[in-house]
Amino acid sequence: MIALFRAGILAFVILTVVYLLVSIYSRSMRREKLEKEWDTDPAREGAAKDERATYIESGMQAYRHSLRRRLILLVYIIPMVVFLATVYVINAQ
Template identity: 60%
Template sequence: MGWLRLAFFMYVFLTIAYFLTSIYSRSVRREKLEKEWDTDPAREGLTEQERRAFIEAGMVRYDKGLKRRLLWLIYILPTIGFLVTIYFINWY
């Protein structure tokens, strides 16, 4: 029964870690897109709406990309480690 309590608290912690990492990763990506827009001299005369559209399009690409999906490893790797540990302690 103790392993259920441990698993519960592990997933609570992993959920917090996932959301914090997700927020940080999105903010880093948004900042990179903003810097890309600001440093490109070809975009100097464009409007703020075009800038927002560029950043939002980049964020949509980020949400569908590999980096966003790799964040699920925050759940997957500890779960595998937890299950392997339980297996070796009980049956090996």
């Protein structure tokens, strides 16, 4: 039982690291997409740097409330469900 508890804690720590890495990567990709979108729009040529920063910040604010950010939480849920299902099946035999 103690070994199961230790494995759960270790899995939680590993999944936290994976979640942080995936979250940082996704956030950086979104920011890069917003920057490219601003730079390639000919209507915004000659706009002030303040406008660009405001555009990117508003896009990142929208990302913080998006479904994609919430879906990254599946990094925790799916492995834990598989782990618990495996433990249940093995102990039920």
